[in-house]
Amino acid sequence: MGAYILRRALMTIPLLFGITVLAFGIMQLAPGDPSTMLIDPRIRAEDMQPYIEKYGLDEPVHVQYVKWLGAMIQGDFGTSLLRQGVSVSELIMARLPNTLLLMVVSTLIAVIISVPFGIISASKPYSLTDYSITFVSFLGLATPNFWIGLVLIMFLSVQLGWFPTGGVSTLGADFSVWDRLHHLVLPSIVLATADMAGLTRYTRSSMLEVLKQDYIRTARAKGFRQTKVVFKHGVRNGLIPIITIFGLMLPSFIGGSVIVESIFAWPGIGLLFMDAAFQRDYPVIMAITVIVATLVVIGNLIADILYAIFDPRIEY
Amino acid sequence: MIQTQNTLKRKPSMKQPKPDQQIKSKPETLAKIMWEKFMQNKLALIGVIILIMIIAAALLAPLLATHHPDEQFLTDRLAPPGSEYWLGTDTLGRDLYSRMLYGAQISLLVGFASVTGSIFIGTVVGAVAGYYGGKLDALLMRIVDVVISFPSMFLLITLVTIIDPSLYTLILIFALFGWTGTARLVRGEFLTLRTREYVLAARTMGIRNIRIIFSHILPNAMGPIIVAATLGIGGVILAESALSYLGLGVQPPTASWGNMLQDAQGLSVMKNAWWYPLIPGLMILITVLSFNFVGDGLRDALDSRVIRK
Numbered sequence: 001m002g003a004y005i006l007r008r009a010l011m012t013i014p015l016l017f018g019i020t021v022l023a024f025g026i027m028q029l030a031p032g033d034p035s036t037m038l039i040d041p042r043i044r045a046e047d048m049q050p051y052i053e054k055y056g057l058d059e060p061v062h063v064q065y066v067k068w069l070g071a072m073i074q075g076d077f078g079t080s081l082l083r084q085g086v087s088v089s090e091l092i093m094a095r096l097p098n099t100l101l102l103m104v105v106s107t108l109i110a111v112i113i114s115v116p117f118g119i120i121s122a123s124k125p126y127s128l129t130d131y132s133i134t135f136v137s138f139l140g141l142a143t144p145n146f147w148i149g150l151v152l153i154m155f156l157s158v159q160l161g162w163f164p165t166g167g168v169s170t171l172g173a174d175f176s177v178w179d180r181l182h183h184l185v186l187p188s189i190v191l192a193t194a195d196m197a198g199l200t201r202y203t204r205s206s207m208l209e210v211l212k213q214d215y216i217r218t219a220r221a222k223g224f225r226q227t228k229v230v231f232k233h234g235v236r237n238g239l240i241p242i243i244t245i246f247g248l249m250l251p252s253f254i255g256g257s258v259i260v261e262s263i264f265a266w267p268g269i270g271l272l273f274m275d276a277a278f279q280r281d282y283p284v285i286m287a288i289t290v291i292v293a294t295l296v297v298i299g300n301l302i303a304d305i306l307y308a309i310f311d312p313r314i315e316y
Numbered sequence: 317m318i319q320t321q322n323t324l325k326r327k328p329s330m331k332q333p334k335p336d337q338q339i340k341s342k343p344e345t346l347a348k349i350m351w352e353k354f355m356q357n358k359l360a361l362i363g364v365i366i367l368i369m370i371i372a373a374a375l376l377a378p379l380l381a382t383h384h385p386d387e388q389f390l391t392d393r394l395a396p397p398g399s400e401y402w403l404g405t406d407t408l409g410r411d412l413y414s415r416m417l418y419g420a421q422i423s424l425l426v427g428f429a430s431v432t433g434s435i436f437i438g439t440v441v442g443a444v445a446g447y448y449g450g451k452l453d454a455l456l457m458r459i460v461d462v463v464i465s466f467p468s469m470f471l472l473i474t475l476v477t478i479i480d481p482s483l484y485t486l487i488l489i490f491a492l493f494g495w496t497g498t499a500r501l502v503r504g505e506f507l508t509l510r511t512r513e514y515v516l517a518a519r520t521m522g523i524r525n526i527r528i529i530f531s532h533i534l535p536n537a538m539g540p541i542i543v544a545a546t547l548g549i550g551g552v553i554l555a556e557s558a559l560s561y562l563g564l565g566v567q568p569p570t571a572s573w574g575n576m577l578q579d580a581q582g583l584s585v586m587k588n589a590w591w592y593p594l595i596p597g598l599m600i601l602i603t604v605l606s607f608n609f610v611g612d613g614l615r616d617a618l619d620s621r622v623i624r625k
Contacts, residue, residue: 018462030478142605144554146561147597150581154593158586255469259558263581273470277477277564289474293465 005305012297019293020072024065027286077287082279088287091272098168099257099268105184106191107246107253114196115242118203122211122238123230133200140197145256149190149263156186166265187264194256195249202245203238210238240311247303251296353617360613363606370603374420383411385418386569394589403595406579412595415571419596422572423603426487426556427549433491435545438498439534445499446506447529457503460496468493472555476564486565490552498544505537539618546611550604557600573600 059067071078077088121133157165163186164170169179210216211234219229261270269288276284354360373380382402383389389409397404403412445456463471471493479485509515510533518528559565560574568575573596579585580593 014458015461015465018458019465022462022466026474026478138605138608139601142550142554142608143601144557144561144577144597146558147577147593147600150577150593151597153581154586154590158583159590251465251467255467258469258473259562262562273473274562277473280477282477285474285477289466289470292467292470296465296467 001308004308008304009301012301015297016294020069020290023286023290024068027282028061030282078283080284081281088283091284092269092287095267095269095272098266099270102187102191102266102268103253103257105188109188109192110196110199114199115203118200119207119230119235121204122207125208137197137200140193145190145194146259146263148193149260152186152190168267187260187266191256191260195253198249199245203242206241207234207238210234243306243310244303247300250299254292350617354613357613357616359609363609366602366606367610370420371424373417374424377417377421381414381417383414385414385571386410394585397591404589404591406592407582407585415576416595416599419571419573419576422566422570423553423556427553429487430490430494430552431545431548434494435498435541438495439502439541442499442502443506443529443534446503447510460499463493464496472559473564481564481567483566486556501540501544502537505540506533509533509536543611543615543618546607546614550607553600553604
């Protein structure tokens with residue numbers, strides 16, 4: 001087991017290296033270079049020289065890459081082009097708690113709703129219940145996430161006034177848990193819907209596989225009730241593969257946060273990324289892209305390790 | 317996966333014909349079995365019918381539209397659906413029904429063109445990796461791993477900040493970065509198919525590798541590729557609408573379902589014109605749902621393992 005975990009962890013190193021190369025490569029395609037963005041375009045060419053030297057822009061591309069990578073490993077993502085003097089890591093750290101809160105709450109919502117529906121679907125396959133759940137999942141897979149947000153804001157916030165239209169808390173109001181929760185409801189539901197359909201279908205197929213096993217039939221033959229067999233004997237094995245789906249879902253989940261945070265003006269990493277994208281603030285864009293991809297790689301690593309721990313049938 | 321009850325039962329057509337009929341009846345070809353199986357999947361059939369209608373509406377948009385999609389009737393902003401504007405008007409007084417038709421052109425064009433590109437790249441990369449194996453395979457699959465690690469939304473947004481979004485750059489970006497899933501799929505197919513006897517036979521006869529890959533193995537891997545392409549179109553339509561909604565996709569005045577929703581998120585729309593955001597959203601939903609139903613039906617119909625039973 002230890003050897004497997006180590007081997008699996010080492011595999012992420014070339015992957016992370018590839019991610020930084022691709023991100024750096026994409027940024028090289030950006031029109032102009034930081035000097036043209038930072039400095040008054042009317043400046044004379046010879047006066048540009050100190051800036052170009054300061055930012056190392058006269059050095060060959062591979063030297064620039066190594067310097068950038070070296071700084072990044074030490075947590076230095078450079079400074080924002082538009083907010084002078086503010087380091088990118090400060091910007092990100094300030095927004096991180098909001099995004100984490102949103103993601104944790106929506107993951108909980110998604111799991112609490114999808115997993116039971118998946119189990120129910122699998123325990124009565126090809127029944128009306130199963131078809132209904134499957135059909136709703138199909139609808140969910142085809143519905144644009146941002147549109148659900150838009151429709152909810154329109155009916156529940158603007159027309160009925162039940163929920164705020166955006167933000168993390170009421171502006172100017174004192175901190176209160178109720179107020180924060182009130183603001184959290186819609187964004188977390190919308191983000192949760194992004195993966196609920198996939199999670200339900202995945203739970204269903206995984207449970208179906210388990211319920212076909214001999215030991216389930218044995219349990220039924222011993223006279224245990226169907227519900228007990230499904231929820232006690234089946235679920236224990238049926239939910240192991242769900243760990244992997246978390247790893248697989250992570251990219252779409254993080255990607256969904258960009259959209260959800262934009263709709264609800266939720267000041268997290270996603271909104272920071274969108275603002276940076278509109279203003280062409282490349283250091284911020286690049287830092288967030290690399291961090292997010294790194295998170296995905298680490299998420300997959302953790303999912304694989306957990307899978308190895310929870311499923312002793314697999315040998316490595 | 318939705319399975320209609322019909323697929324569970326044995327179909328009458330698959331029964332062994334009686335001895336005296338055997339000579340007269342036509343032999344069942346694989347294509348015929350697949351076709352019959354597909355036709356029995358009601359949801360897939362509904363999907364096909366809806367898609368034909370949407371494609372027809374997109375192609376015939378100039379004939380079906382009641383107004384020019386970009387013409388602004390500034391005195392009739394946010395008009396409700398009625399006899400003049402069938403689905404009402406947007407914030408600039410443009411006819412929603414006409415914009416919806418022209419938006420279908422954009423969504424379908426982006427969907428079909430991007431997926432054609434990404435399936436092509438993915439198939440070539442996957443086929444080469446799966447057929448040759450070894451170091452080339454390892455290298456190509458590591459590249460796939462890297463591209464797949466980027467959440468697509470972040471990658472797409474980063475790219476459109478560098479390459480200004482237009483219809484054509486969007487298609488290019490979707491094609492250049494959407495091929496990784498297909499590559500993995502095709503590689504998997506090739507890994508098993510390359511060990512078949514007919515491949516060995518072809519090799520023994522001295523047929524060039526390129527030819528074995530594309531004219532001997534590839535036809536046998538087409539099923540999963542077609543399914544992936546069908547489902548992929550739905551995925552691209554969703555991604556394009558999200559980007560356009562964020563203002564980073566198809567740029568106005570060109571109508572796309574996504575940028576119609578961007579126009580529909582203002583407070584005045586939400587207070588007074590609740591039908592407006594519903595229209596483009598439902599169009600996206602119905603279109604993507606149809607592609608998914610068809611893709612699922614094709615998966616069941618083209619799965620050769622099921623047929624052989």
